[in-house]
Amino acid sequence: MELRKSLGLAVDLKTSEDGNSFIIEQRPPAGFRYTELDVVKLSSTGDGIGIDRLEDGTIEIVVVPYSIPGDRVKAKVYKTLEHYSLADFEEVISGGPARDDSLVKCRYFTQCAGCQLQMLPYEQQLRHKREVIVRAYSNFCRVSDGIIPEVGDTIGSPLEYGYRTKLTPHFDVPRKGHVPADTPIGFTKKGRSYVIDIEECPIATLAINDVYKKERIRVRDNISSYKRGATLLFRESMEMDETTNDTQKSVCIDSKDTVTEYVNSYRFKYPAGDFFQCNSSVLPRVTEYVNSQLQLPLSNDEYKSMPAPKYLVDAYCGSGLFSITCSQSVEEVIGVEISHKSVSCATSNAQENKIANAEFVLGDAAVIFKKIRTPPNETSMILDPPRKGCDSNFLNQLLDYLPRRIVYVSCNVHTQARDLGYILNDPRGSNYYVNSVRGFDFFPQTHHVESVAVLTLRD
Ligand SMILES: C[S@@+](CC[C@H](N)C(=O)[O-])C[C@H]1O[C@@H](n2cnc3c(N)ncnc32)[C@H](O)[C@@H]1O
Incomplete structure (x- = not known):
């Protein structure tokens, strides 16, 4: 427009x-x-x-x-x-x-709907993703000039290819009649709704590509037994010998299998079919950043130094990624999560990592406000909702509670910008100051960007 x-x-x-x-x-x-x-x-x-x-x-x-x-x-x-x-x-x-077309590593570039930015040098991909955040805030946040600070540089992923620890190729079969032996197994054709045959994906890890090649043969050999199309699942898991630090990778193909993943020294376990971030190389950078933002002092005034909030509420906590990696910076963590399996993983992940100050609650993120006993003035909240963002029921309760600090992590900067606008334009939220907004690149070569916004309530 x-x-x-x-x-x-x-x-x-x-x-x-x-x-x-x-x-x-x-x-x-x-x-x-x-x-x-x-x-x-x-x-x-x-x-x-x-x-x-x-x-x-x-x-x-x-x-x-x-x-x-x-x-x-x-x-x-x-x-x-x-x-x-x-x-x-x-x-x-x-x-x-x-x-620079010499940078393109995938032979299906221009066909597969997956990774459109391969011809763009990585530094420029990061600059483009920053621009996407700037535009999202200017189109969807709707606050006065100067309220949203200059968007920070996008933090890149250490791995630019071979980073995806989860791959879900799929195939369709005709409703009736014969299933062809050469049924394409792969990913959606750009701009269309049919699948094209793709036998490897350079943004996925080597271990996943290896197993995917073998699984394609097995599925092809049995293709006539499928009555419907299906999505295959490949999830990389890593075991580490804790005395030698030797690692061994394997690939889970059953959604009920348990995946093990390390983020710095923390070990996470979760079912292969459940939510967990898909680029483990970038997770130390993101979790350290979120942790550092939670620790920002509330005031650097030389007469009145105010430390960071000491309680943490991790809404939309999944298997406990942020609750656990940030637990050492606060006295108490409460995580809330709507998936029963994720909340029980978060609880056992905290136990396995010997985190004694975290508890996890099953339910809609909005229920947390009825259960929070910690004073809002000393509480930080991490929000990491799905792509659709937070709903108005949640945001209204947040505006009644008014946590001292909000760290909003989002895989959809457009809904994040909309939600920040909702908070900042409400009279209850007008005392929030936006410390920073910056992107993290979880998916190099693709258009996706994760955005982290930090807000602090002024005195
Ligand atoms: C983007 S994921 C983030 C998970 C976690 N922070 C992480 O990085 O691993 C969003 C999570 O929110 C959960 N979720 C979705 N809707 C929810 C709701 N209304 N209340 C609480 N959790 C919800 C999903 O099950 C999912 O685990």
């Missing part, structure tokens, strides 16, 4: 009745159209956005995956929506200054 405005094109966006979403109308299909165009922006979903100047003088905005600003590309437009069209990438006519 910004681009349309800058070109003087209409931006009459219709919103749904509740005002929460845009209605994007599709024009009648007009068949394919080949075109050549200049890419000028990179969207938050990692797709290039180009300006297509048609022969009749009209201008169309076209989204072309696998392209970046500065590229001139050939594209095949396949769908026209009200304000922009969608195209398949065909080829690069001339690459922009940032493009």
Whole structure:
């Protein structure tokens, strides 16, 4: 829309009745159209956005995956929506200054919907992800200028490939009739809803790729026995000999198997099918950062030094990743989690790591407010909700409670920005000061970015 405005094109966006979403109308299909165009922006979903100047003088905005600003590309437009069209990438006519195709490590680049940024040097991927956060806050947070501080540099992942400790390739089978022996097993084709055959994934760990290759053969050999499509699961597990520190990797393929993973000196166990972060190389950086933010003094005033809050509530705690790694900095931790299996893992992970000051509660994050006995003024809260963010029931109770510090970790910066806007625009939350917002790259080569925002309640 910004681009349309800058070109003087209409931006009459219709919103749904509740005002929460845009209605994007599709024009009648007009068949394919080949075109050549200049890419000028990179969207938050990692797709290039180009300006297509048609022969009749009209201008169309076209989204072309696998392209970046500065590229001139050939594209095949396949769908026209009200304000922009969608195209398949065909080829690069001339690459922009940032493009370096020698960096691409996957042979399915331009086909698989997974990793669109491989041609962009890693430093620039990190800069792009920072820009995504800046734009998310400017579009969705809706607070006055100066309230959100300058977004920090994105912290990179130590591993740029071979980092994914979880892979879920899938396959479809026809509803009726014969299941072909060469049924594609892999990932979704970019811009379409069918699976393409992919036998390895360079962002997954070597151990996973090894087992995946073998499993593909086993599934193929038995493909006629499948009545429905399926998703395969591969989860890397690591055992460490605690006297020699020797490690041994294995791969779980059953969702009920137990995975073991180390984050610094902490050991976590969880069922292979349950939630746990998928890039173990970046977890020490993230957990240390979150821990350091919880410890920021409340005031550095030379007359009135106020230490950080001494209690921690970890809402959406999963198997206890932050509760356990941050437990030494506080007197008491309470974790809350809606999944029964995750809460029992969090409890046993705390026991195994000899953490005596953490307890875990099963339930909706919003129930925690009825159970918290700690004074809000001395309590920090970690929020790490799923992609949809926190609901208004949770946020309203948070605004009644007013924890002294909030560390909001999010895999969807757009809902994070919306939720921060909700907190900061409410009269109850207007005393919060935003210390920082910065990204962490859990998924190099992809458009995803994790964002961590820190808020402290002023005196
Ligand atoms: C993004 S994960 C974060 C987990 C953990 N912080 C970690 O990094 O491993 C979100 C977690 O929130 C849990 N969850 C989802 N909705 C919830 C709710 N309404 N109340 C409490 N937990 C919820 C999910 O089961 C999941 O474990």
